[in-house]
Amino acid sequence: MKALVSVRNLTRIFDVSKPWLNRMIERKPKAMLTAVSDVSFDIPEREVYALVGESGSGKSTIGKMVVGLLTPSEGTVEIAGVDLARETDADKIETVRSDIQMIFQDPFASLNPRWKVRDIIAEPVAARGGDTAGLSEKLLEQVGLAAEDAGKFPHEFSGGQRQRICIARALASEPKLIVCDEPTSALDVSVQAQVLNLMSDLKDEFGLTYLFISHDLTVVRHMADKIGVLYLGRLVEEADPTTLFERPAHPYSQMLLAAAPKMDGFGREVVPPKGEIPDPINPPPGCAFNPRCPLAIPLCRQERPELRDVDGARVACHRAEEALARGRDANDA
Amino acid sequence: MSEPVLSVRNLVVEIPTRTGVLRPVDKVSYDISAGEILGVVGESGAGKSMTGNAVIGLLDPPARISGGEILLKGQRIDNLGREDLRKLRGKEIGMVFQDPLTSLNPLLRIGDQLTETMLAHLDITQDEARGRAIAALDEVGIPAAASRIDSYPHEFSGGMRQRVVIALALCAEPSLIIADEPTTALDVSVQAQIIALLKRLCRDRGTAVMLVTHDMGVIAEACDRVAVMYAGRLAELGTVRDVVQRPRHPYTDGLMGSTPLASRGQRRLRQIPGSMPRLGKLPDGCAFHPRCPKAEARCRAEPGPTLEADHGRAACWFPVEAAEVVS
Numbered sequence: 001m002k003a004l005v006s007v008r009n010l011t012r013i014f015d016v017s018k019p020w021l022n023r024m025i026e027r028k029p030k031a032m033l034t035a036v037s038d039v040s041f042d043i044p045e046r047e048v049y050a051l052v053g054e055s056g057s058g059k060s061t062i063g064k065m066v067v068g069l070l071t072p073s074e075g076t077v078e079i080a081g082v083d084l085a086r087e088t089d090a091d092k093i094e095t096v097r098s099d100i101q102m103i104f105q106d107p108f109a110s111l112n113p114r115w116k117v118r119d120i121i122a123e124p125v126a127a128r129g130g131d132t133a134g135l136s137e138k139l140l141e142q143v144g145l146a147a148e149d150a151g152k153f154p155h156e157f158s159g160g161q162r163q164r165i166c167i168a169r170a171l172a173s174e175p176k177l178i179v180c181d182e183p184t185s186a187l188d189v190s191v192q193a194q195v196l197n198l199m200s201d202l203k204d205e206f207g208l209t210y211l212f213i214s215h216d217l218t219v220v221r222h223m224a225d226k227i228g229v230l231y232l233g234r235l236v237e238e239a240d241p242t243t244l245f246e247r248p249a250h251p252y253s254q255m256l257l258a259a260a261p262k263m264d265g266f267g268r269e270v271v272p273p274k275g276e277i278p279d280p281i282n283p284p285p286g287c288a289f290n291p292r293c294p295l296a297i298p299l300c301r302q303e304r305p306e307l308r309d310v311d312g313a314r315v316a317c318h319r320a321e322e323a324l325a326r327g328r329d330a331n332d333a
Numbered sequence: 334m335s336e337p338v339l340s341v342r343n344l345v346v347e348i349p350t351r352t353g354v355l356r357p358v359d360k361v362s363y364d365i366s367a368g369e370i371l372g373v374v375g376e377s378g379a380g381k382s383m384t385g386n387a388v389i390g391l392l393d394p395p396a397r398i399s400g401g402e403i404l405l406k407g408q409r410i411d412n413l414g415r416e417d418l419r420k421l422r423g424k425e426i427g428m429v430f431q432d433p434l435t436s437l438n439p440l441l442r443i444g445d446q447l448t449e450t451m452l453a454h455l456d457i458t459q460d461e462a463r464g465r466a467i468a469a470l471d472e473v474g475i476p477a478a479a480s481r482i483d484s485y486p487h488e489f490s491g492g493m494r495q496r497v498v499i500a501l502a503l504c505a506e507p508s509l510i511i512a513d514e515p516t517t518a519l520d521v522s523v524q525a526q527i528i529a530l531l532k533r534l535c536r537d538r539g540t541a542v543m544l545v546t547h548d549m550g551v552i553a554e555a556c557d558r559v560a561v562m563y564a565g566r567l568a569e570l571g572t573v574r575d576v577v578q579r580p581r582h583p584y585t586d587g588l589m590g591s592t593p594l595a596s597r598g599q600r601r602l603r604q605i606p607g608s609m610p611r612l613g614k615l616p617d618g619c620a621f622h623p624r625c626p627k628a629e630a631r632c633r634a635e636p637g638p639t640l641e642a643d644h645g646r647a648a649c650w651f652p653v654e655a656a657e658v659v660s
């Protein structure tokens with residue numbers, strides 16, 4: 001299948017140095033934070049690609065680079081063959097831009113409180129001089145609200161309803177790709193279920209492609225066709241949900257999955273993960289997970305593992321085969 | 334069975350407002366025994382925090398207890414004066430909140446906060462207190478406790494700060510801990526560390542724990558029994574296994590169906606229509622009836638039966654039968 005989104009060697013470095021004068025006085029060097037490091041993946045049309053990882057792992061930074069809100073320090077993002085950061089043809093840029101929309105976690109912050117819902121939803125189309133007559137009313141019904149809601153203000157809605165409004169706005173320009181950054185993380189589970197079901201329905205109806213960002217493994221497992229696991233800005237494993245959840249191959253994925261609460265884990269005694277995520281300004285050399293990894297060998301401290309095919313997944317670990325075998329033994333026990 | 338550490342009986346909390354009296358906690362009853370973890374689960378606004386705050390006497394006015402009793406080791410504590418309550422809080426009840434910084438003084442070294450609390454409540458010397466503070470930090474998993482004891486709260490990561498708060502909550506050897514969403518702001522791997530720590534400490538010391546969370550997975554893993562709250566009332570109370578695997582209240586059943594964790598493999602999640610009503614706009618009868626697939630005339634007229642601490646499981650006229658549970 002053709003990839004709608006193609007991300008190659010994507011890297012983003014932030015300059016987090018103190019102001020110049022402080023640095024001179026304290027004799028401190030510049031501090032560079034690598035938020036995303038050499039990440040590559042494809043999203044085929046009409047699929048859901050999920051990025052999962054703990055906070056600070058680089059999920060939002062990747063999402064922003066994919067929609068063009070941030071420029072990559074290195075590497076490329078191509079949407080339908082067009083690299084927004086390098087393309088010079090204004091028409092092409094315009095077409096691709098209108099094919100991409102984004103939904104954020106906080107439906108409160110992303111809606112202008114002084115605008116009526118009608119104007120909020122139609123804005124992406126109005127900005128391009130498109131026809132907005134009846135558009136908001138139609139979209140409101142498509143996301144499970146009422147056409148009359150178009151005349152109301154955001155504060156008249158609950159959190160779940162506001163997220164529906166954000167989804168309606170994202171749909172207004174008939175996009176192909178929607179980047180969803182923690183779209184249900186602020187919602188209660190019963191409302192989350194409504195919004196996730198809506199997103200699945202809309203995807204089928206409009207043939208949408210999602211880049212779905214979440215820290216919640218259960219949500220990701222439910223929604224994704226393919227999952228990329230991030231650790232400290234690096235893609236450490238990529239697999240379909242069944243493969244990832246049934247036989248995670250990267251020691252970090254294994255740790256994360258073991259730590260996640262299980263619905264049938266009554267009285268389960270988890271061996272809690274050891275250590276914490278290291279400082280992204282001074283990441284460990286070699287494999288970034290090596291200080292916490294039970295399988296680390298000297299090579300892991302010297303050489304950064306490349307993503308490679310391992311038993312149906314792509315895994316960045318020198319010892320993925322051993323990790324898989326270890327996971328199997330733990331399951332048998 | 335021995336006397337419960339905490340007994341809450343028909344607790345009612347009211348908030349007077351211009352448009353009428355709101356009841357964020359309405360006739361709630363439960364017990365927690367020594368060494369037991371009771372989970373309190375429900376969606377935001379259900380009244381979980383209000384219940385916990387009522388027990389520790391930290392309701393923000395104008396909210397106040399207007400009915401029922403709270404007993405700690407058999408003694409009523411809902412009618413204590415301010416000063417007695419303050420002493421009780423430090424000595425008998427430890428608290429852990431979602432944001433560790435609400436429990437820590439940013440201007441004091443963590444060691445000083447620990448020793449101050451111990452000196453206020455235990456009959457020990459300054460040196461003993463410092464020794465015990467180091468031991469406490471060590472016990473909650475702060476690496477190199479002896480050298481970190483003189484650090485300030487901001488010098489720790491979020492997960493480490495929450496460990497310090499747990500050490501602080503436990504240092505006066507309380508009989509009850511109230512933990513309100515202690516891991517909600519933390520990553521999964523840190524959450525697992527904190528939950529494992531709470532479970533271990535509770536078991537080793539026989540502390541009773543009230544664990545407030547909106548996360549059913551955390552409940553399933555950490556708790557012995559669970560109370561499900563909806564719109565200020567107890568919807569269901571039972572052992573965690575019963576409530577998770579054989580929910581009786583249609584709300585609990587719906588909540589389980591909505592959880593992606595529980596219904597894995599299904600293309601669509603089972604969803605409860607609508608959302609929890611606001612307190613000022615509670616429907617008559619059972620507050621859940623407008624969203625309930627089983628509602629009948631009786632549900633629209635009468636609130637479900639009030640749950641007692643020791644019998645009855647679901648506050649519902651037509652509880653879900655085992656055969657009906659889908660997920």
Ligand SMILES: Nc1ncnc2c1ncn2[C@@H]1O[C@H](COP(=O)(O)OP(=O)(O)O)[C@@H](O)[C@H]1O
Binds near residue numbers: 062
């Ligand atoms: N504008 C910025 N300036 C400096 N550092 C940033 C900026 N945005 C993100 N970061 C850092 O980059 C890393 C990745 O952040 P982010 O992509 O937001 O992670 P996630 O969404 O997975 O939580 C973090 O360490 C974060 O602090």
Ligand SMILES: Nc1ncnc2c1ncn2[C@@H]1O[C@H](COP(=O)(O)OP(=O)(O)O)[C@@H](O)[C@H]1O
Binds near residue numbers: 355357381384396
């Ligand atoms: N000062 C107040 N005035 C009116 N309503 C309040 C006030 N404080 C809290 N509430 C309401 O009390 C209810 C219970 O809140 P809370 O116990 O914090 O819920 P939970 O912890 O379950 O999310 C909520 O519906 C909240 O809106």
Ligand code: SF4
Binds near residue numbers: 252291305318
């Ligand atoms: S590369 Fe080495 S340190 Fe990294 S996860 Fe694999 S075994 Fe562990």
Ligand SMILES: [Mg+2]
Binds near residue numbers: 059060061
């Ligand atoms: Mg983010």
Ligand SMILES: [Mg+2]
Binds near residue numbers: 381382383
């Ligand atoms: Mg609360």
